[in-house]
């Protein structure tokens with residue numbers, strides 16, 4: 001039994017209309033989900049509209065949302081605010097003590113991994129503030145995947161097409177969504193828990209760039225369909241989620257107050273979907289899924 005958590009930054013469930021890039025977009029399954037409509041999701045996926053506001057006033061933000069997703073701790077409720085950008089000291093403490101990687105390690109679930117690629121520049125320049133996931137991986141003592149891993153088919157960059165890496169001078173080939181899916185599916189097959197993260201949705205949402213939004217949502221949908229078609233769905237649960245809405249409403253440069261789509265496919269999808277109401281439920285649902293199965297095999 002294994003789990004893939006597929007994280008997309010800034011994707012909410014919006015209404016149809018001229019400001020929603022998913023409305024009328026071809027090849028946008030499974031991401032074409034609209035408010036007040038029964039979703040028809042491929043491969044028996046179950047859509048759970050999920051609350052990213054977490055009982056705290058204001059627009060949901062990345063640092064607090066990602067901290068909550070990755071720990072099961074409702075960070076905005078504990079701290080009293082949503083926080084954008086990178087986690088602050090209080091959030092880093094929550095991550096270091098409670099991350100899903102730590103919880104799974106302590107339960108003896110291995111191997112577990114973050115599929116994303118880190119560049120040498122990241123290690124050389126070591127930014128002062130890092131993402132929730134970077135902090136979680138470091139605190140759990142897990143290795144980062146590198147550009148060399150990517151070239152060997154063992155890592156996926158967050159911009160899975162490799163376009164951004166190439167623009168930054170990295171010696172890598174462009175990848176189609178299907179090629180990136182094959183690399184990610186291989187990582188999933190070799191691990192009990194895999195996390196993959198994609199951030200360009202939020203960036204394009206802030207830029208209110210409709211043509212770019214349509215292009216990346218099509219490519220991202222292709223990546224997801226590819227992964228789902230290549231992994232063993234009888235022994236893998238796939239959970240897709242987001243930290244807050246943004247790209248589904250390009251009428252504003254801000255994050256939205258919309259629910260986000262959590263979509264669950266594969267093994268135990270009904271049980272996992274039934275367990276999720278808000279972003280703090282993702283980590284417990286995954287830990288339960290993997291540890292109960294581990295116990296049953298003993």
Ligand SMILES: [Zn+2]
Nearest residue numbers: 010062202255
């Ligand atoms: Zn944002």
